[in-house]
Amino acid sequence: xxxxxxxxxxxxxxxxxxxxxxxxxxxxxxxxxxxxxxxxxxxxxxxxxxxxxxxxxxxxxxxxxxxxxxxxxxxxxxxxxxxxxxxxxxxxxxxxxxxxxxxxxxxxxxxxxxxxxxxxxxxxxxxxxxxxxxxxxxxxxxxxxxxxxxxxxxxxxxxxxxxxxxxxxxxxxxxxxxxxxxxxxxxxxxxxxxxxxxxxxxxxxxxxxxxxxxxxxxxxxxxxxxxxxxxxxxxxxxxxxxxxxxxxxxxxxx
Amino acid sequence: xxxxxxxxxxxxxxxxxxxxxxxxxxxxxxxxxxxxxxxxxxxxxxxxxxxxxxxxxxxxxxxxxxxxxxxxxxxxxxxxxxxxxxxxxxxxxxxxxxxxxxxxxxxxxxxxxxxxxxxxxxxxxxxxxxxxxxxxxxxxxxxxxxxxxxxxxxxxxxxxxxxxxxxxxxxxxxxxxxxxxxxxxxxxxxxxxxxxxxxxxxxxxxxxxxxxxxxxxxxxxxxxxxxxxxxxxxxxxxxxxxxxxxxxxxxxxxxxxxxxxxxxxxxxxxxxxxxxxxxxxxxxxxxxxxxxxxxxxxxxxxxxxxxxxxxxxxxxxxxxxxxx
Numbered sequence: 001x002x003x004x005x006x007x008x009x010x011x012x013x014x015x016x017x018x019x020x021x022x023x024x025x026x027x028x029x030x031x032x033x034x035x036x037x038x039x040x041x042x043x044x045x046x047x048x049x050x051x052x053x054x055x056x057x058x059x060x061x062x063x064x065x066x067x068x069x070x071x072x073x074x075x076x077x078x079x080x081x082x083x084x085x086x087x088x089x090x091x092x093x094x095x096x097x098x099x100x101x102x103x104x105x106x107x108x109x110x111x112x113x114x115x116x117x118x119x120x121x122x123x124x125x126x127x128x129x130x131x132x133x134x135x136x137x138x139x140x141x142x143x144x145x146x147x148x149x150x151x152x153x154x155x156x157x158x159x160x161x162x163x164x165x166x167x168x169x170x171x172x173x174x175x176x177x178x179x180x181x182x183x184x185x186x187x188x189x190x191x192x193x194x195x196x197x198x199x200x201x202x203x204x205x206x207x208x209x210x211x212x213x214x215x216x217x218x219x220x221x222x223x224x225x226x227x228x229x230x231x232x233x234x235x236x237x238x239x240x241x242x243x244x245x246x247x248x249x250x251x252x253x254x
Numbered sequence: 255x256x257x258x259x260x261x262x263x264x265x266x267x268x269x270x271x272x273x274x275x276x277x278x279x280x281x282x283x284x285x286x287x288x289x290x291x292x293x294x295x296x297x298x299x300x301x302x303x304x305x306x307x308x309x310x311x312x313x314x315x316x317x318x319x320x321x322x323x324x325x326x327x328x329x330x331x332x333x334x335x336x337x338x339x340x341x342x343x344x345x346x347x348x349x350x351x352x353x354x355x356x357x358x359x360x361x362x363x364x365x366x367x368x369x370x371x372x373x374x375x376x377x378x379x380x381x382x383x384x385x386x387x388x389x390x391x392x393x394x395x396x397x398x399x400x401x402x403x404x405x406x407x408x409x410x411x412x413x414x415x416x417x418x419x420x421x422x423x424x425x426x427x428x429x430x431x432x433x434x435x436x437x438x439x440x441x442x443x444x445x446x447x448x449x450x451x452x453x454x455x456x457x458x459x460x461x462x463x464x465x466x467x468x469x470x471x472x473x474x475x476x477x478x479x480x481x482x483x484x485x486x487x488x489x490x491x492x493x494x495x496x497x498x499x500x501x502x503x504x505x506x507x508x509x510x511x512x513x514x515x516x517x518x519x520x521x522x523x524x525x526x527x528x529x530x531x532x533x534x535x536x537x538x539x540x541x542x543x544x545x546x547x548x549x550x551x552x553x554x555x556x557x558x559x560x561x562x563x564x565x566x567x568x569x570x571x572x573x574x575x576x577x578x
Contacts, residue, residue, distance in 0.1 A: 027336050050361060051284055052456070053455060060570075060572075060574070063336040063578060064285040064286050064336020064338075066285035066311065066313065067510070067572075068510045068516065068517075068566075069572055070455075071454050071571060078456060079365075079458055079460065080284075080361055080362065080365040080457055080458045081366075081461060084362035088362075088380065088382070114358055115349075123350075124346075125345075127333050127341045129332060130311050130360070130361050131311075131331075131360065132360070133360040133386055133388055137382040138381065138382065160386050161358075161387065161388065166385045171385070175384045176384045176425040178381060252337070
């Protein structure tokens with residue numbers, strides 16, 4: 001069955017969401033992944049938004065986390081203060097998986113969504129943190145989305161907006177951050193993971209038809225590829241649900 | 255804050271009275287939802303200048319204020335309106351061209367800063383931001399802070415937990431309080447004394463209102479003095495914190511107002527096109543702000559066809575099946 005890379009990206013992230021988890025999602029492809037997970041692998045997962053909607057049913061895909069569609073069928077709808085407290089509070093926060101995107105990433109999964117170039121006089125300015133820094137600071141597990149380009153996988157991010165594993169190993173603990181950190185980076189070429197000791201990025205899987213060499217050619221830094229395998233392509237059932245239930249208008253799938 | 259039974263006035267008067275040039279300002283809503291757009295357009299129409307704007311992810315309203323040249327400085331967590339503008343276009347241009355002074359925070363930090371202002375404490379703690387450039391990099395210099403009594407002397411401060419390892423926390427980030435001169439909100443229902451009932455997500459509107467010295471509320475429905483008193487537990491903002499109440503149907507357009515209307519994808523897409531080019535941007539402001547006398551003229555210019563397309567479905571609170 002034919003499929004697009006964007007469809008496989010969505011499913012690769014969705015496959016990592018576990019049943020019973022609270023899924024924080026931002027705008028765009030991360031919403032697709034959360035919805036796909038709920039419909040395919042993790043029916044008891046709970047989708048939350050920083051705007052304050054908890055356990056949204058999402059009948060239609062929201063185009064922003066402030067979209068009124070995030071309220072549909074929710075368990076409660078309050079505001080930002082409650083939503084972030086739920087993630088900062090260890091009782092609930094330990095069950096949250098955050099899905100985030102950015103403009104740049106380094107080998108420890110630190111994210112830049114603020115500026116390219118010098119912060120005060122940037123070459124390109126982006127949206128800024130929004131809730132990304134908060135989520136990356138609070139929760140145990142994050143899944144990151146990134147286009148696989150050399151200018152995005154950089155040795156050093158121009159501005160560290162959201163903490164990954166900081167300088168690696170126990171860097172997060174030394175900085176005083178709670179919990180875990182990035183677990184995977186999902187790109188349009190590959191799935192990257194982080195070593196449990198060094199917290200350095202390595203190649204977990206490349207997309208069908210690609211190769212580890214192709215992945216490395218699109219990065220400014222090198223990663224270990226010895227543990228890598230070819231990613232399982234989407235199943236007909238995964239694609240059917242993604243196309244017919246999750247985003248039938250292809251608003252985000254394109 | 256104002257105690258009076260009737261604070262109802264026109265939008266022009268409310269902006270003239272409570273939003274002076276150079277004001278420290280915050281607006282309600284989030285990205286493409288419930289921004290106080292009619293108030294924003296009135297501010298632009300009155301050619302106000304030199305604002306210090308506080309924003310979490312206030313989206314469309316922030317971008318139009320920045321684009322119209324009303325904003326000198328901004329403290330912000332996020333400038334985007336979802337798929338319509340992943341980065342707000344006029345904000346991006348203003349930052350890249352050096353046309354605005356800016357400083358970055360996270361959404362929770364900004365929310366807590368408003369809450370601290372609302373509580374009357376100088377700061378609140380959070381665990382967000384340790385190890386990041388949000389902590390390390392200041393947008394406003396130490397000299398600028400020292401010279402301006404309206405700015406805290408520092409951006410963010412890390413404090414070792416004074417209670418030892420209580421709550422398994424080694425250190426926290428202290429975020430300084432915000433006290434805006436004025437907060438502008440758009441709500442579904444308001445009474446003449448300023449009592450507000452927001453339907454659906456309140457975002458950080460309540461903290462922003464309570465933190466401010468003055469609050470201007472625009473509303474879809476202006477109800478009678480007693481109408482919100484039967485179920486006060488459904489009201490989020492008490493009348494005492496509000497200074498002015500203005501009846502403005504479609505006051506959030508082109509952003510959404512839950513249970514009334516959706517965001518207008520056509521307008522927001524046209525906006526993106528206009529915002530990208532200097533000539534088209536000047537035409538946009540002329541056509542959609544300066545040439546229109548008031549909100550009534552504005553809604554007439556939008557036309558019944560667009561408004562009918564975005565009417566909220568009573569079942570969902572948004573325009574189900576809207577072509578986006």
